Amino acid sequence: MKKEINAADVKLMTELQGSIxxxxxxxxxxxxxxxxxxxxxxxxxxxxxxxxxxxxxxxxLRHQKAGFKANGMVIWSVPDESMRTKIGERLASHREVSHGYERPSFDEWPYHIYTMVHGETEAEVRGIAKQMSAEVGITDYDVLFSTREFKKTSMRYFDNWPVCE
Amino acid sequence: MDNTDKQILNMIQTGFPVVAEPYVAIGRSVGISEEEAYQRVMELMESGIIRRLGASFDSRGLGWTSTLCTMCIPPEKIEKCASVVSEHPGVTHNYERDHKFNLWFTYIAPDKDTVSKTLKEIESKTGYKVYNLPMIKKFKIKVDFQFD
Known part of the structure; x- marks a missing residue:
């Protein structure tokens, strides 16, 4: 939390975190x-x-309304750490990918790279993932779709700002 | 949605003009009047194509910390665990995915200590391990979809 943000800033930013x-x-x-x-x-x-x-x-925008119906999280196992940046950048360069991250792995969760892939249908997203897999030569990957949404909000930082003197 | 609407959306997704008269600037850039630009944006808001018009604050820019977490929950207990997770105002997205690791949530907090504290609290309330997956490296962020 940045210390230079004062109470007046918090008040003004509160007006910008929803819709103007x-x-x-x-x-x-x-x-x-x-x-x-x-x-x-x-x-x-x-x-x-x-x-x-x-x-x-x-x-x-409401992406669904604008025509993107299927959003898949494609996770990639890249055990060789020295290859992750190169592979991650290549995967993320796809037009259908909106986000690409490296994240920590666990023994029971051996994935390192996460890409969000968007398409019209789940089949299309799986097809794109398959192409990406062939391109980078990583066959240990999985495509996860969300099946239920329990909560989706924009973070309201300024309602939850800890100190505001 | 016609071509002018698409042009407007392409422009204001990436940057709504932060000036006294933004609709004059939008109109100028797509070749219509201020009045027409304003009416069109208002219609895009009313029809729900635009969900929100404002700032997308950045947790890192504000000095906050954000993370993605996952849990393996027996399917019959997922709703109960999900509600324990959703209680926290810093949990912005919480959803089920079709995998053994079936509960996924994003969490934003003022600092790392708050993150550990909250995740421990979720573990003790639900009885299941929380896998904390903070970003190590970002390859690309592209939130705007261009319309052709």
Whole structure:
């Protein structure tokens, strides 16, 4: 948790973590609410971006509605540690891959690389994974689909900010 | 959704203009008026194609820590265990996958000590081991889907 983030920042960022107001002057509405000027708000919001507090300022789409129906987590076993970066980058370079990570493995969970693969159907996602497998020569992989969602929210950092003096 | 909508979405997914009059900027960039740009974004929000318009905060940028966890739960107990996990406000996604490792969740906390504390608490409440899988390396993040 960054110490330089003060109570005023937390208040302003609270307004940005959901949806900004539907208005032609959304930052003016926020400014009015927080008793700031529109310029101050715009400048602060830009500075949060420059400081990388947020990755992106923009629209988050409902992917399902936009046409991506099947999302598979493809996990890869790459026991040779020295090969992981090269293989991970190659796997992640696919157009259908949105995220690629290396994560720790366990004896009973021997996977090292995780790629999220998106397609129209589960069969399409499995097909893409098969192609990826042939490309990098890793045959020990699995494709996991989610079968039930228990919780899905955006993190509300600023409701849960520990110290706010 | 016509071509102009797609152009707007491609633009505002990556960057909604952080300026006093954002719809003037959007209109200019796709060749329509401020009024039309505003109406179109409002319709995309109302129809639910846009889920949210705001900042995607970064746990690392804010100095927080995030992780992915998994558990092996007997299928008949998964709902009960899932609700123990979901109780925590830092658990943002919690879902079942078609595998022996069937419960998966992401967890975000102000620091690593809080992560260990929470995961231990989940283990003691459910009686099952939590496998903590924090990122070692990121290969790529691409959250926007471009429309052709």
């Amino acid at each position: 107001p539907m208005s032609k002057r959304p930052f003016k509405e926020i400014a009015n609410k927080l008793k700031m000027t529109e310029d101050e708000v715009v400048e602060k919001v830009q500075s949060y971006g420059n400081k990388k507090y947020y990755r992106r300022f923009g629209a988050t």
